[in-house]
Amino acid sequence: MSSALAEAATSTPELPARRRERGRLLQHSVYLTARSLRTLWRQPTFAAMTLIAPIIWLLLFGQLFRSVVHIPGFSTGSGSYLEFITPGVIVMTALFSSGWAGTVYIDDMNRGVMDRLLASPVRRGAMMIGTLAYQAVTTVVQTLIVFGVAYISGARFRGGVVGIVVTIVATALISVIMASFSNALALLLRQQEALIGVSQFIVLPLQFLSSAIMDTRLSPHWVQHVARYNPVDWAVVASRQALSAGTEWGAVWPRVGFLAALAAAMAWLATRAFRSYQASI
Amino acid sequence: MSDSSSPALSAVDLVKTYPGARGKPRIRALDGLSINVQAGTVFALLGPNGAGKSTAVKILATLSRPDSGHASVAGIDVLRDPNGVRHIIGLVSQKASSDPMATARENLVLAGRIHGMSSSSARARAADLLSRFALDEAAERLAKTFSGGMARKLDVAIGLMHRPQVLFLDEPTTGLDPQARTELWAEIDRLSAHEDVAVLLTTHYLDEADQLADRLAIVDHGRVVVEGTPEQLKAELKGDTVQVELATAEAIPGAMCCCRGLPVCATSPRLVRAFGPVPRVVPARCRPCCPRWKMPTSRCRR
Numbered sequence: 001m002s003s004a005l006a007e008a009a010t011s012t013p014e015l016p017a018r019r020r021e022r023g024r025l026l027q028h029s030v031y032l033t034a035r036s037l038r039t040l041w042r043q044p045t046f047a048a049m050t051l052i053a054p055i056i057w058l059l060l061f062g063q064l065f066r067s068v069v070h071i072p073g074f075s076t077g078s079g080s081y082l083e084f085i086t087p088g089v090i091v092m093t094a095l096f097s098s099g100w101a102g103t104v105y106i107d108d109m110n111r112g113v114m115d116r117l118l119a120s121p122v123r124r125g126a127m128m129i130g131t132l133a134y135q136a137v138t139t140v141v142q143t144l145i146v147f148g149v150a151y152i153s154g155a156r157f158r159g160g161v162v163g164i165v166v167t168i169v170a171t172a173l174i175s176v177i178m179a180s181f182s183n184a185l186a187l188l189l190r191q192q193e194a195l196i197g198v199s200q201f202i203v204l205p206l207q208f209l210s211s212a213i214m215d216t217r218l219s220p221h222w223v224q225h226v227a228r229y230n231p232v233d234w235a236v237v238a239s240r241q242a243l244s245a246g247t248e249w250g251a252v253w254p255r256v257g258f259l260a261a262l263a264a265a266m267a268w269l270a271t272r273a274f275r276s277y278q279a280s281i
Numbered sequence: 282m283s284d285s286s287s288p289a290l291s292a293v294d295l296v297k298t299y300p301g302a303r304g305k306p307r308i309r310a311l312d313g314l315s316i317n318v319q320a321g322t323v324f325a326l327l328g329p330n331g332a333g334k335s336t337a338v339k340i341l342a343t344l345s346r347p348d349s350g351h352a353s354v355a356g357i358d359v360l361r362d363p364n365g366v367r368h369i370i371g372l373v374s375q376k377a378s379s380d381p382m383a384t385a386r387e388n389l390v391l392a393g394r395i396h397g398m399s400s401s402s403a404r405a406r407a408a409d410l411l412s413r414f415a416l417d418e419a420a421e422r423l424a425k426t427f428s429g430g431m432a433r434k435l436d437v438a439i440g441l442m443h444r445p446q447v448l449f450l451d452e453p454t455t456g457l458d459p460q461a462r463t464e465l466w467a468e469i470d471r472l473s474a475h476e477d478v479a480v481l482l483t484t485h486y487l488d489e490a491d492q493l494a495d496r497l498a499i500v501d502h503g504r505v506v507v508e509g510t511p512e513q514l515k516a517e518l519k520g521d522t523v524q525v526e527l528a529t530a531e532a533i534p535g536a537m538c539c540c541r542g543l544p545v546c547a548t549s550p551r552l553v554r555a556f557g558p559v560p561r562v563v564p565a566r567c568r569p570c571c572p573r574w575k576m577p578t579s580r581c582r583r
Binding site: 024027028031035038039042043110111112113115116117118119120121122278281 | 339342343344345346364367368370372373374375376377378379380381382383387391392394395396397423436439440
C-alpha cells in the first residue's frame with residue numbers, strides 16, 4: 001500500500017534505526033540545500049547582486065578609509081588598509097546576507113510549503129541544516145570573489161592558502177550563526193518586515209563593535225571590551241591573524257572554536273523555534 | 282466501531298483553544314469534534330469560516346496538537362507517533378503548497394524523494410501524475426507561472442506523490458473559476474479508482490460536498506452538528522432552499538418564527554442550528570408574525 005514506506009524499510013533492513021535516521025537527516029538536508037541553490041540560480045539578478053555587493057563594499061571602504069592606517073598606533077598586521085579591511089568586508093558581507101536567511105522560511109509559510117514539509121517525514125533539523133548549508137555555500141563563493149578582487153587591487157596575504165582556508169571557515173561559521181538567528185526570528189515573528197527590521201538592527205552594531213573596519217585598539221576602551229565578546233570580532237580577528245605574515249595561532253584557534261560552538265548552539269536553538277511556529281498555527 | 286479493522290482516520294472529542302485577544306477568554310476552535318473515515322472513502326467537513334474544519338485537519342496532519350482528545354490515522358496515534366503518521370498522509374493545505382521557483386516535475390520529484398522514494402521511481406511516479414492531471418505540457422514550467430486551477434492540480438499531485446493512505450484536501454477549490462473547479466472535482470472523483478486512499482475534504486460548498494463525498498459532516502462552533510451521506514441529509518431537507526444571511530444570531534428565532542409552516546423549518550431544525558448565525562433555510566413569504574422578529578416591516582415586505 002504505502003510503497004514509500006516499504007521501499008525505505010526493505011532497502012536498508014540491516015542498518016540500525018538510529019543510523020538510518022541520521023542518513024535520512026543528511027539526505028533531506030542535501031535535497032533542501034539543493035532546492036535553495038537552484039532557486040538562487042534562477043534569480044540571476046539577485047545572484048549577481050549578492051556577488052557584486054561585497055566587491056563594491058571592498059573598493060568603497062578601501063578608498064574611503066584609506067588614510068586611517070596613518071593614525072599612530074593603527075596596526076594593519078601587514079601592509080595597506082586594503083589588506084586590513086579585506087577580512088572585515090568578507091565577514092560583513094556574510095553577516096548581511098545571512099541576516100536575510102529567514103526570508104526563505106517566511107516565503108514558505110506564506111505559501112503552504114512550510115506546512116507541507118512539517119507534515120512530511122522531513123526532520124526539523126534537516127529543514128534548518130538545509131537553509132544554513134545554503135547560506136554557508138553562498139558565503140564561501142562570496143568570500144572567494146572578494147579575495148579575487150582584493151588580489152587584483154593589489155592586496156597580498158602572507159598567510160597564503162592556509163590563511164584563506166581559515167578565513168573561509170570562520171566566515172562560514174559566522175554566517176551560520178547569523179542565519180540561525182534570522183531563521184529563529186522568522187519562526188517566532190512570522191513576518192517579513194519584522195524579521196528584516198530586527199536583523200538589520202542587530203547587524204550594524206555587531207559590525208561596528210568589532211575590528212572589521214577599524215583597529216579597536218584606537219577605539220574607546222568599552223568598545224574594545226565589548227568586541228572581545230562579539231562573535232563578529234572573533235571571525236574578523238581569526239581571519240586577519242591567519243592571513244598575516246606572523247600568524248599567532250594562539251589567537252586563531254580559540255576564536256574558531258568559540259565560533260563553531262556558538263554556531264552549533266544557535267542552530268540547535270533555532271530548530272527549537274519550530275515548536276513556537278507550530279504552536280501558532 | 283463495529284468492524285475490526287481500524288478506520289483510515291479517527292478523531293474522538295478533539296478540543297483545541299487558541300489565546301483570545303487581550304483580556305478575552307480563549308477561543309474554542311474545536312469543541313469535542315469526533316469523526317470516523319473509512320479507508321478508500323471521501324469524507325467532507327462542511328461548514329462556514331471559523332467552524333474548526335482547518336483546525337481539525339491540522340491536528341490530524343500532525344501540525345498542531347489538541348488540548349484534549351484522541352486522533353489516529355490508519356491506527357497510528359497522531360500524538361504518540363507523529364512521524365509514523367507523516368509517512369502515510371498527504372497534506373494539501375488551503376494555500377498553494379508548491380515551490381514557485383521549481384518546475385512542476387521538480388516539485389513532484391522532490392516530494393517523492395523526501396518520502397524516501399528512489400530517484401527512478403520518483404521520476405516514473407511524477408510522469409504518471411503529470412499526465413493524469415493533464416500537466417504534461419507544463420511539466421517543465423516554473424510553478425509560479427501556473428494558473429490557479431493548474432497550481433491546485435499540482436498541489437493535489439504533490440500530495441499524492443508518495444501514495445499516501447490518507448489525503449487531506451483543505452478547501453481545494455476555493456478561489457477557482459467554475460471550469461477549473463469542475464476539472465478538479467473530476468480528478469478527486471477519480472482518486473478512489475486510481476489510488477487506494479481515504480480523503481478528508483473541507484469545504485464551504487454544499488454542492489462540492491454533495492458531488493464528492495461518500496459521507497459528510499456539517500461542522501459549526503468546533504463540533505459536528507449533523508453527519509450522514511449526502512442522500513440522507515438531502516432527504517431531511519426535502520426540496521429546494523432559499524439562502525438568506527442574517528446579521529446576528531439573535532435574528533435566528535425571529536427568522537424561524539417567520540418561516541413557521543414551511544417544510545424545512547418544521548422537519549429539520551437540526552439543519553437550521555447547524556448553520557448557526559448563517560442559516561441557509563429561510564422564509565419564502567416573510568411576514569412579521571412574531572414579537573421577537575426585529576426586522577423592520579418595510580424591508581421584510583421587499
